[in-house]
Amino acid sequence: MKCTRCRAPAEVNLRQHNSGFCRSCFVFYFQRQVERAIEKERMFHQDEAVLVAVSGGKDSLALWDVLVTEGFPTIGFHLALGIGEYSARSRARTEQFAAARGLDLHVHALADEGLAVSDVASATRRPACSACGTIKRHYFDAAALELGCDVIATGHNLDDEAARLLGNVLHWQTEYLARQRPVMQPRHEKFVRKVKPLYLTSELETATYAFMRGIDYVVEECPNAAGATQLVYKDVLDKLENVSPGTKVGFVRDFLARGSSAFAEREGDSAAQSCAGCGMPSFGALCSFCSLRAEVERKLRPREAATRRSESPQ
């Protein structure tokens, strides 16, 4: 197979797009794809500050690499989750990536405030991935506000989006379907836009890009993901993709073009209050993150929590 752009021998074969690329043309193609997604979906402009949520995995590091290459002003934000060795390696890879390129990186370690995901999950008996999601949302939002960013970009790729879409469709989660988009507008002035510039590039494409750009990323999956339904969905989608290349990209793209509009977002869903704990927008007196934190405190540090309660004004 020859490179679709320059006719040199192709190193990468993208069956879903019926095209192939040599190494340098693939890097060009990948960056153009991301750039196009940003432009077409109006994710952000060159003069907006982008908070890139970097985990240390291939997707978020590849995303950050593309954004820096394209000249977008970025700030990296890494949340050290406290999931054993996996988190230690993830943080190290992220810090190495930023240091080697002289990039601005902010790190927040959950363990420092007793909120390591593993501890939270065992204290509250919630599924680790659910607790982790709540925690991440809070810190990403808070970091964007604190650092004055206009938008939060995450590394969700096509495989992530297709798997999430399949899960939402298998259970006809119409509220989630209404909100599954590559650009989510903020529903409060303290929140910022959230975007997924890699939503149409596959896992394999980002891995190939990371490899070609010499990005040293954490290859292992999060240990909590083992057995997750999301992985079963990915597996099943891989099977469909194999039989019919382009299935995933068509599934996500056609959903956004034709299916998505069928599921209207419920009105009155905006967060109207300020959380009594952290001051961020909230649906109730406490936001879901502060509720989770309070639950952890009651379970892990009952004496401290009781003391604090007795000191607080009645």
Next chain:
Amino acid sequence: MKCTRCRAPAEVNLRQHNSGFCRSCFVFYFQRQVERAIEKERMFHQDEAVLVAVSGGKDSLALWDVLVTEGFPTIGFHLALGIGEYSARSRARTEQFAAARGLDLHVHALADEGLAVSDVASATRRPACSACGTIKRHYFDAAALELGCDVIATGHNLDDEAARLLGNVLHWQTEYLARQRPVMQPRHEKFVRKVKPLYLTSELETATYAFMRGIDYVVEECPNAAGATQLVYKDVLDKLENVSPGTKVGFVRDFLARGSSAFAEREGDSAAQSCAGCGMPSFGALCSFCSLRAEVERKLRPREAATRRSESPQ
């Protein structure tokens, strides 16, 4: 495991319903399931004549068996498709089933009018399954009209419906999604209601029922189905069902409860004309079946077709 109904040792384990049944309770359960679907979805009443489209496979014969057992007035209709030995065996099984039970069966052989599916597919170069679908729809509609039936019942089971739904969702075929229901109301006075009483009973359940009732059905799949995407979808759904029992029934049921309404049927879709060929309702001068037949005649019998054209009034 014990029978959910009578506590005898269970012979069938239905993981998706978290229940098990002994032989006689399974037969009772299966018949009740079908009865409930008919009642709940208002498919038909005891005093309506039901045309059962019987292929000779497990689903349609099991359906006919249940309907007869429950005392519904039925007429069997078998379309002999002309797909080699497979069709010959299918017809034989159907005729044996009807004869053994003294049931009213009408058989129409496509080969008698030169429309065997294999010949049509090769003459028109259409995919066999597409041609077969067009032909079946025409003859089922025509038979219901001719025999004075109020409703056409087909043996589509849960696996068929889930696979079709998955295909429609993967491509976001919103028009098909709007029309995927267990009861389709007629859109012309010459058409009758079409219903799928087995839409919530799995392939395995109908096979088990057929076995327990001593129904001798054609086990082999239609040879044209080999490699069909539908089978890939079924395979993938089996995988999901295995990991999470109840996936298929939830997918179809939740779609009808929550998803389906999102896809409104287009207005003005009713067939307004009468086909110049067969007199059945049609969207154009010729219905899709008569167009197909005309195409076959031009390809296979060009001389006859030309003669007929020259004889027809200008």
